[in-house]
Amino acid sequence: MLSPLSYGGLTAPSDVRAHRATLRRKRAYQRLPSTRLRRVGGDPGRVLIVDDDDVIRRLMRVNLELEGFVVDEAADAEQCLSILRGARPDVLVVDVAMPGIDGITLTQMLRADPATAGIRILIVSALAQRDDVERGLQAGADAYLTKPFDPDAFVAQVRRLSRPADSTRGADPSSGASGHPRRRFATG
Numbered sequence: 001m002l003s004p005l006s007y008g009g010l011t012a013p014s015d016v017r018a019h020r021a022t023l024r025r026k027r028a029y030q031r032l033p034s035t036r037l038r039r040v041g042g043d044p045g046r047v048l049i050v051d052d053d054d055v056i057r058r059l060m061r062v063n064l065e066l067e068g069f070v071v072d073e074a075a076d077a078e079q080c081l082s083i084l085r086g087a088r089p090d091v092l093v094v095d096v097a098m099p100g101i102d103g104i105t106l107t108q109m110l111r112a113d114p115a116t117a118g119i120r121i122l123i124v125s126a127l128a129q130r131d132d133v134e135r136g137l138q139a140g141a142d143a144y145l146t147k148p149f150d151p152d153a154f155v156a157q158v159r160r161l162s163r164p165a166d167s168t169r170g171a172d173p174s175s176g177a178s179g180h181p182r183r184r185f186a187t188g
Helices: 012-033 055-064 076-085 103-112 130-139 151-162
Strands: 047-049 072-073 091-094 120-125 141-146 183-187
Touching: 012 120, 047 055, 047 076, 055 072, 055 151, 072 076, 076 103, 091 103, 091 151, 103 130, 120 130, 120 151, 130 141, 141 151
Parallel strands: 047 072, 047 091, 091 120, 120 141, 141 183
Antiparallel strands: none
């Protein structure tokens, strides 16, 4: 029988197996070569996540930080606008359904303001009907991702949007990099 001290207080064999599996995954991840996208000068991109759901914000943050992004969070549009007065992210990740100012209105406000019009915007929303997606893109979003989303697809969208604007402009549309940044849609 295992002593409770041998595995940090874990006593059931299934707990011990789960703990060992977690440690193996952590060690394997640490041995992987870095796949982080580094921009010119070696700086990671900066992302501001605007979502009223703490769990979703945390999930997005963890996935982006693992890829080397610097991440800020806002729980609503008002907090986002406050953060934008002092910092300029490369990408803004916005939920549509939020209390107060919704994500569509926030996107329109940011596009109308010359100081924030150049920030790339990714809408991540559970609203997945064609009309919802078109509304988001017409409001000025650069891309639209539906919830629930695949974390790899999410990180790939943010990575694509964090590139300097001229790296995707004029690209061959059949290659997956749209020459028009406002025509990207992906499902989770």
